[in-house]
Amino acid sequence: MAIDLTDEQRAFTEAVAEFAKRQAGTREQRDALTDGGRHAHHQGTYQQMADLGWIEGAVESMTGTVLFLEQIGYGLLPVGGFPVSAIVAAAVARSGSEEQKKTVLGGFTGGRSYSIAMSEPEAGSDVANLSCRAVADDDGYVINGQKTWISNAHFADAILLVARTGGAPGDHDGLTMLLVPADTPGLRISGIDTMGGKEVNDLYFTDCRVPADAVVGTAGKGWWQLMAGLNVERLILAGLMLGTAQRAFDDTLAYIKERKQFGRPIGTFQVLRHRIADLATEIECCRLLVRRTAELVDRDPSRVLPRESSMVKLKTTEVAREVALAGMQMMGGYGYATEYDMERHVRATLVSTIYGGTSEIQRDIIGKTYGL
Template identity: 80%
Template sequence: MDLDFTDEQRAFTEALTDFAKREAGTRQLRDTLTGGGQHSHHQGLYQKMADLGWLGVSIPEDRGGAGGGMVDTCLFLEHTAYGMLPIGGFATSAIVAGAVQRFGSAAQQETVLGGVAAGRTYSIAMSEPEAGSDVANLSCRAVAGPDGSYVLNGQKTWCSNAHFADAILLVARTGGSPGDHDGLTMLLVPTDAAGLRISGIDTMGGREVNDLYFTDCTVPADAVVGAVDQGWWQLMAGLNLERLILAALMLGTARRTFDDTLAYVRERKQFGRPIGSFQVLRHRIADLATEIACCGLLVYRTAELVDRDPSRVLPRESSMVKLKTTEVAKEVALAGMQMMGGYGYATEYDMERHVRATLISTVYGGTSEIQRDIIGKTYGL
């Protein structure tokens, strides 16, 4: 793919870069925004970006957005990740917006799509203690009442951003038994709903994910997104979006990690010269740079395919881009820590944060093992 972006896209990324330098360009600024790295999202900063019209990059114009495509979304994700802007709520919000745009009612689209553009955040809940990679095994149940409302009971886990989201796109079982693909339904659940308890899970990355406990939590009939019992197939239709979002984020993180490493090996001296001048490190830098360049081509080639036909599901391409980019980002971060020695492990530098962010990227959104399995199946294996 020719990565010759339009003048408008280049101006957009330049504006994002300038904003990131101004708002989060130093370690001190980032620590202030994130509580020393404990929080992935700063709503005040997020609102500034909403006011600039940036959060609606892929939201249709009639819903308050800019009407951009997947290439534009990937540019936004890559450059905000590179700038280390703490807007962790955007990725899950964009995934929810995509599902609502494809399957939601006009009222849901107005609320959610307009909400994303205006700076509100959303979360999505699929995983359960016994249903991680095997999503079809979920058992959290939504039972329809005589008035059409649904009563929710069960547990979700590893739910990113639920603790500050306005609402959660819940995938619950409305029919069938655990293991069945049919019988799953998407419902929008406000985070302040009675009967919902959100409990944070302590992780290496600070406060990011949560357990959700539903106890006779009631939502109205119009909470259903799309068709009842068709949630699995609706999830499959969103694979392009979810996996590209995660890949674009890790592309930006990989680039930032590489640049931080490069700056260090150019300046750090041992045996009378910069350590980057030694062949062993110089060749490692060359290999990492090449891998990142390949990831960029893969991300934007896949994004271009999505923009050509947004209704087309790309299981092979979306799994490839997620697998390759997250694994490369992890490789770059671990190599960066190794090249920086003890300083790469110290919290004084950003490298240890890069390591934490990239390690988990090969797990969420479908592990690398699951992506490999999907790719293999597309070849008839």
């Protein structure tokens, strides 16, 4: 297992880190790019990164992807379109037609964003319970139903929709992936306001028609195609939260070195010094787990790693949440104030244990891999 970065990887991460400092190094810069933190994606910044070739370079390997995501998370870069777009691009790369690959992969590396729509009001963790239906006709498919909690749909070029084309809710067979352009008639996108600002959406499909060649992969086999992408999805989320955890840690450390109470910096008190030691150790464990799992994927991209991918998502998101909450506690009222970034770290890490499969679901999957 290669723990140290190669010269090329180090140069890449350093370049992204420098870019983050220039573009989003101050709170004022970040507020200007995100409308005071309400928007997770700034297209101008994202386009610059695409023009530099970084998006294309980042997805050449899974290790490159997680290194890139770690720098995005740490640098607080408002390029929320990247993680979900990378998930969609990977799905199309695995299962799509040559034309779909050309359109989506080319669009992705060129700075376009994509969204994936699975969750419904009655189907979150239970993906097989999807009821949004796409009915085949002579010209393609007609879609009716609702999706909810869909990230990035409000600025995506297209949505990778998982809909039911056969069977009944609860069946694994009968699910199909379809590419739906965001401007398709019959699709209405409605934002959901959350603690994190404008990130997720409701999608309403009313007699929304797409051609037959919108199908990604094989009709009715979407479930198995989704399962093949678990490594990528969970590693992407873990890589992003690793960077966020490290940033929350460094922000906390800087604060407790400067903040004085009882005549000395609060970080010199044993209770905080030991807490910092524990958090630093946990983050380093996550870094090793992320890089190890990414290396396993790079060795054999076709191999599904249900145990490892669930472990890396579970551990990294839970540690990120722990670090941010501890940071808020150590900063006291300042950690809660919007003047500082810590409250944003808390919001970002809290939701990370929910999306992409909750911590409870990850634990259940891990348990099953041990025959339980």
